[in-house]
Amino acid sequence: MDMQPENWSGTAVHPVGLVIRQKDPNNLEMPFDQLDGFITPAELFYIRSHFPTPQLDPATYRLAIAGAVRSELRLSYADIRTMPSRTCIATLECAGNGRVFLSPPAPGAQWQLGAVGNAEWTGVPLSVVLERAGLADDVCEIVLEGADRGIPKEEPKPPGPISYVRSIPRTRAIESDVLIAYQMNGRDLTPDHGYPLRAIVPGHYGMASVKWLTSIVATTRSFQGYWQTSDYAYWDNSAGTPIRRPLAEMKLKSQIARPRMYEILQPDRPYTIFGAAWAGGTDVAEIWISLDGGASWVQGDFLDPINRNAWRRWKYDWITPTRPGRYTLLARARGADQRTQPDGHNPNFGSYVIDHPLPIEVFVNAP
Amino acid sequence: MDMQPENWSGTAVHPVGLVIRQKDPNNLEMPFDQLDGFITPAELFYIRSHFPTPQLDPATYRLAIAGAVRSELRLSYADIRTMPSRTCIATLECAGNGRVFLSPPAPGAQWQLGAVGNAEWTGVPLSVVLERAGLADDVCEIVLEGADRGIPKEEPKPPGPISYVRSIPRTRAIESDVLIAYQMNGRDLTPDHGYPLRAIVPGHYGMASVKWLTSIVATTRSFQGYWQTSDYAYWDNSAGTPIRRPLAEMKLKSQIARPRMYEILQPDRPYTIFGAAWAGGTDVAEIWISLDGGASWVQGDFLDPINRNAWRRWKYDWITPTRPGRYTLLARARGADQRTQPDGHNPNFGSYVIDHPLPIEVFVNAP
Numbered sequence: 001m002d003m004q005p006e007n008w009s010g011t012a013v014h015p016v017g018l019v020i021r022q023k024d025p026n027n028l029e030m031p032f033d034q035l036d037g038f039i040t041p042a043e044l045f046y047i048r049s050h051f052p053t054p055q056l057d058p059a060t061y062r063l064a065i066a067g068a069v070r071s072e073l074r075l076s077y078a079d080i081r082t083m084p085s086r087t088c089i090a091t092l093e094c095a096g097n098g099r100v101f102l103s104p105p106a107p108g109a110q111w112q113l114g115a116v117g118n119a120e121w122t123g124v125p126l127s128v129v130l131e132r133a134g135l136a137d138d139v140c141e142i143v144l145e146g147a148d149r150g151i152p153k154e155e156p157k158p159p160g161p162i163s164y165v166r167s168i169p170r171t172r173a174i175e176s177d178v179l180i181a182y183q184m185n186g187r188d189l190t191p192d193h194g195y196p197l198r199a200i201v202p203g204h205y206g207m208a209s210v211k212w213l214t215s216i217v218a219t220t221r222s223f224q225g226y227w228q229t230s231d232y233a234y235w236d237n238s239a240g241t242p243i244r245r246p247l248a249e250m251k252l253k254s255q256i257a258r259p260r261m262y263e264i265l266q267p268d269r270p271y272t273i274f275g276a277a278w279a280g281g282t283d284v285a286e287i288w289i290s291l292d293g294g295a296s297w298v299q300g301d302f303l304d305p306i307n308r309n310a311w312r313r314w315k316y317d318w319i320t321p322t323r324p325g326r327y328t329l330l331a332r333a334r335g336a337d338q339r340t341q342p343d344g345h346n347p348n349f350g351s352y353v354i355d356h357p358l359p360i361e362v363f364v365n366a367p
Numbered sequence: 368m369d370m371q372p373e374n375w376s377g378t379a380v381h382p383v384g385l386v387i388r389q390k391d392p393n394n395l396e397m398p399f400d401q402l403d404g405f406i407t408p409a410e411l412f413y414i415r416s417h418f419p420t421p422q423l424d425p426a427t428y429r430l431a432i433a434g435a436v437r438s439e440l441r442l443s444y445a446d447i448r449t450m451p452s453r454t455c456i457a458t459l460e461c462a463g464n465g466r467v468f469l470s471p472p473a474p475g476a477q478w479q480l481g482a483v484g485n486a487e488w489t490g491v492p493l494s495v496v497l498e499r500a501g502l503a504d505d506v507c508e509i510v511l512e513g514a515d516r517g518i519p520k521e522e523p524k525p526p527g528p529i530s531y532v533r534s535i536p537r538t539r540a541i542e543s544d545v546l547i548a549y550q551m552n553g554r555d556l557t558p559d560h561g562y563p564l565r566a567i568v569p570g571h572y573g574m575a576s577v578k579w580l581t582s583i584v585a586t587t588r589s590f591q592g593y594w595q596t597s598d599y600a601y602w603d604n605s606a607g608t609p610i611r612r613p614l615a616e617m618k619l620k621s622q623i624a625r626p627r628m629y630e631i632l633q634p635d636r637p638y639t640i641f642g643a644a645w646a647g648g649t650d651v652a653e654i655w656i657s658l659d660g661g662a663s664w665v666q667g668d669f670l671d672p673i674n675r676n677a678w679r680r681w682k683y684d685w686i687t688p689t690r691p692g693r694y695t696l697l698a699r700a701r702g703a704d705q706r707t708q709p710d711g712h713n714p715n716f717g718s719y720v721i722d723h724p725l726p727i728e729v730f731v732n733a734p
Contacts (some may be wrong), residue, residue, distance in 0.1 A: 001721075017400045017627025019386050020467045022481045028629065030400060033384045043631055100387045110477060112387045260384025262395065264410055356689075 008054065012080050018044070021109040025049040026192065029114035035257035035276060038304055039089070040117035040314060042184055047192045048094045048115060050164050051150035054190055054212050058196045063180070067143070067217035070134030077196050080180060083124045090202035091118040091278045091311040092209055095232060098354030100254075106351035107154070113255050114347045118280070118311045123181030129216065135170070138220045140307045142173040144199050144208075145215035150223045162192055162204070166208050166232070167223035167246075168201055172257050179307070180213060201229075202309035203280035205250050205352075207232045235348040242348075249280030251355040252341055254333040259362045267364050268322045273300070276329055278311035282335035287314040293328035294357070300331075324366040330357035374456070378640040384438040388476040392416040392558070393559065396481035402624035402643060405671055405680065406456070407484035409552055414559045415461045415482060417531050418517035421579050425563045430547070434585035437501030444563050447547060450491045455544045457569035458485040458645045459576055462599060462614050465622075465721030473718035480622050480725065483645070485678045489566070490548030494541045496583065496733045502537070505587045507641035509540040511566050511575075525593055533575050533599070534590035534613075535568055544569050544676070547580060561628035569676035572719075574599045592674035602715040609715075616647030618722040619708055621654055621681070621700040626729045635689045635729050641669070642698055645678035649702035658688075659708075661724070669697075692734040695718050698726035 009189040019047070020029035030040065031040060059075040064072040094115035109115075146164040151157060172178065179200040191196040194211030198294050201208040205226060222228075228246045235242040256278035267269060277284045285299040300316035315332075321327065334340045345354050385395035396416040397407065409478045425444040432440040463475050464482035476482075482598040497509070513531040518524060541543065550554060556562040561578030568575035574594060589595075595613045602609040621644035632638060644651045650673045655664040667683035681698075688694065711723050 005588055019397070019398065020628060021477065022472065023467055024470045030384065043629065058619070103391045107388065110388065261387060262385050262410065281502050 001237070012265070019112070019114065020249065021111060021135060027109045029111055030117060032113035032116075032255060032257050033260035035274070035313070038310075039120055039185060040142060042119070042187065042193065045117040045184070045193065046094065046115045046121060048109075048206060049148065049192065049211070049252045050152065050169050050361065051148040053191050054149075055191070056147060056212060061196055062198060064215045065129055065133045066265065068136035068139045069219050070136070073133050073207050075129070079346075080124055080197060081114070081182065083128060085122055086125050086179065087120055087122045088179065088200070088202060088311045089118065089120050089307060089308060090177075090200055091116065091250070092178065093250050093253070093278065094204040094219060095207055095352040096184070096354070099351055099357055101354060101358050102185055102307040102345060102351065108351050113257075117365060118276075119184050120186065121179055121181045122183035122186070123179035123197070125176050126178045126180055126199070126216070127176055129180060130174060130218070133218070134220050136220065139170050139218040140221070141167040141169055141219050141223050143167040143217040143223050144210040144213060145211040145217070146210045150170045152226060152270055153221050154231055154232065155156040156230060163224060164210060164227065166210055166227050167219070167227045168204070168208055172201065179323065203249050205280075206246050207230070207247065232352070234350065234352065236350055249344065250278060250340065251353055252284065252333050252335045253277065253355045254278040254284075254331040254341065255358065256329055256331050256360045258362060259329065263362045265320045265362055265364050267320055267324060269320050271318045271320050273316040273318050274313070276311040277331070277333040279333070279335050280309070280360075282337040282339070283308065284312050284333050285336045286334035288332045288334070289316045290330040290332070291318065292356070293326060293359070294330050297332065321364050322367075324364050327364060329360045329361050329362060332357045371576055373526065376702070382717075385414070386479070386481065388478060392419050394476045394646050397484060397543045399480035399483075399622060399624050400627035402641070402680070403675075405485065405573040406552060407486055407559060409462050409486070409560065412551070412560065413461065413482045415476075415557045416515065416559065417579070418515040418521065420558050420693045421514040422558070422578060423493055423514060425565055428563055430564060430580060431582045433497055433582065434501045434589045435503035435506045435587050436585050437503070439499050440496070447564060448549060450487055452497060453492050453543065454487055454544065455503070455546065455567070455569060456485065456487050456674060457467060457544075457567055458483065458617070458676060459573040460506055460617050460620070460645065462572035462719040463721070464573055464724055466718055467608070468721060468725050469635045469712060469718065469721055475718050478712065480624075483678075484645075485708050486551050487553065488546055488548040489550035490546035490567065491551070492543050493545045493566070493583070494543055494583070498539060501588065502585050506537050506585040507588065508534040508536055508586050508590050510534040510584040510586055510592075511580060512584070513577045514579040517594060519598065521598055523597060529593060531577065531594065532585070532590075532592045533577055533594050534592070535571070535575055539568065560700040572599070572614050572647075574614065587656065599719070600637060604715055614719060617645065618720055619646040619649065619651065619700050619702045619706065620644065620722045621651075621698040621708065622725065623698050623727045624698055626696065626727060628727060630729045632729055633682060634687055634691060634734050636687050638685045640683040640685050640688050640696065641680070643678040643680045644698070644700040644704050646700070647676070649704040649706070650675065651679050651700050651706070652699035653703070655699045656683045657697040657699070658685065659725070660726070664699065688731050689734070691731050694729050694731060696727045696729065699724045718733060
């Protein structure tokens with residue numbers, strides 16, 4: 001096979017597999033230094049699962065639409081596959097991506113940089129299904145439920161097994177880019193990515209894009225489930241007493257893919273620093289790079305145009321230092337809203353939203 | 368630089384960096400699917416540190432030899448560099464390598480397969496220094512102390528900061544392959560690998576190869592330090608009541624490097640399965656591969672001859688199945704002592720000695 005080396009010694013470079021962060025259920029990340037094209041291949045796309053992967057049979061599978069609707073629906077997989085479809089490109093990032101950089105360490109999978117990917121998603125707009133069911137006027141949220149089920153590990157634990165459930169605001173749910181997706185990069189979803197159907201909520205952290213979608217419930221009150229209040233939530237301090245709020249849009253963020261952690265560089269040589277930047281609620285407008293641990297910043301160039309809710313790859317053509325030693329590289333994006341990434345992690349987000357510049361340490365050799 | 372892609376899209380393959388398992392102190396592993404030559408390049412060699420890396424100045428550095436010896440010594444870095452040297456090849460494996468495969472999860476860095484490497488080490492045999500100091504007749508252990516220092520995280524914690532200290536039996540310490548090493552693969556040690564000097568104890572788990580070596584103490588009693596009794600220790604159940612014993616020799620083990628985790632394979636095609644096997648107390652004599660999750664086993668071929676305390680790379684020329692689906696691959700070595708790797712993890716070893724066959728799950732596509 002073409003993935004095999006020609007010989008068994010030397011300096012051949014091999015494709016790389018996913019990094020296991022947790023097993024049973026599998027939580028796997030892309031080695032982010034493998035970033036290449038605009039689209040992340042399914043084989044390298046991170047897998048974040050809360051419970052074992054449900055084995056669903058498309059022949060008997062049904063998607064229920066219920067709650068405050070005029071007519072409840074039960075759709076088969078074939079029903080969904082024959083409805084009008086739409087394709088959109090969206091970057092999904094796990095809200096805990098970058099957690100291994102937190103100090104002191106935070107509980108949960110110790111994601112490095114690879115719990116993010118950019119894919120092309122194909123499916124039926126959620127709005128089409130909601131229109132067919134007919135939302136009541138006072139519906140405020142759409143609750144998305146997956147077939148995956150178990151007892152979460154983090155306190156406070158629910159009294160028994162629960163399904164993975166998240167809600168999104170009605171205003172977001174009815175936008176045409178929110179999908180009931182069945183394809184990723186032009187191929188049917190794999191079991192670990194939500195086969196047969198999953199939600200795709202572009203711009204939100206991955207937790208909103210519920211996999212193995214089995215139930216859609218229109219509700220007239222804020223949904224207060226485990227992953228809305230206990231996990232995937234933060235303390236909002238803006239109004240005197242702290243309020244627990246669900247995470248939603250991905251924060252502005254940028255990451256360096258290359259050089260890679262502890263890469264050894266030759267002095268005084270051209271080296272193209274390469275990475276990606278994304279944001280949920282705004283567009284990425286500028287990328288700034290620091291070659292000295294944040295003391296000074298230079299501007300990089302984008303390789304991709306603005307595509308709402310998709311990342312932009314960027315580069316900076318560097319001449320490596322002449323002086324040997326250890327160097328810390330950082331990247332910091334600026335949004336179209338003129339905001340930049342923060343200097344540090346906001347503790348109100350707990351073990352989530354690691355959106356400050358993350359250091360890549362490299363070594364420059366003596367000439 | 369040659370590490371940069373020619374263009375920014377397509378399927379170029381890039382060198383891969385170390386995977387961060389813990390930060391501050393850095394605990395980094397090799398993506399084991401990058402296994403290639405017999406020798407692991409320093410850039411890919413795992414880093415396992417208990418405390419922040421000490422910054423030692425070779426000009427003022429001193430190595431103390433003390434305890435039950437005829438004459439205590441204080442050697443400079445220059446003294447060591449001018450003594451007779453020896454080079455040996457040794458595989459070092461962290462005793463917790465493979466921990467992410469344990470179910471339920473065990474505390475500690477969630478190593479996958481890459482906390483192991485094989486390097487060429489150059490330095491002064493420990494025996495030369497011990498002979499010069501003159502061991503007392505009743506010395507039973509040699510205690511090796513590093514300059515790294517702090518408060519360990521695991522209970523029972525010592526009352527204050529301690530140095531990293533391990534002992535080895537006198538019988539092992541005086542063998543000529545135990546080194547006070549200053550070079551790895553022909554270059555001076557990097558700071559993270561123990562610059563200026565480290566111990567190398569071939570055949571023992573990495574914990575014995577104390578980095579930043581500053582003190583060598585000959586003792587007439589068993590050393591009962593934290594990393595000898597609390598951490599890096601196990602329950603020996605062989606004598607009625609369980610006894611706490613220090614880990615020592617690496618157990619017989621084999622790992623699959625390729626295919627990689629979740630690799631997608633074409634059906635009915637040649638594919639060379641590739642990996643490595645090693646052992647501390649014996650030689651690796653046979654390698655067996657299972658292509659069906661352990662139901663049956665076939666024999667593989669070694670690519671390296673036996674080199675005591677160095678790994679042997681191996682391969683098996685497979686024809687991938689014609690039937691699409693998910694397949695679990697395993698490897699199991701047999702030692703020259705006729706023992707094979709166990710079927711499962713022995714709980715007496717706690718979160719260490721993960722020496723059972725570790726599953727690599729792959730997918731075979733439809734034709």
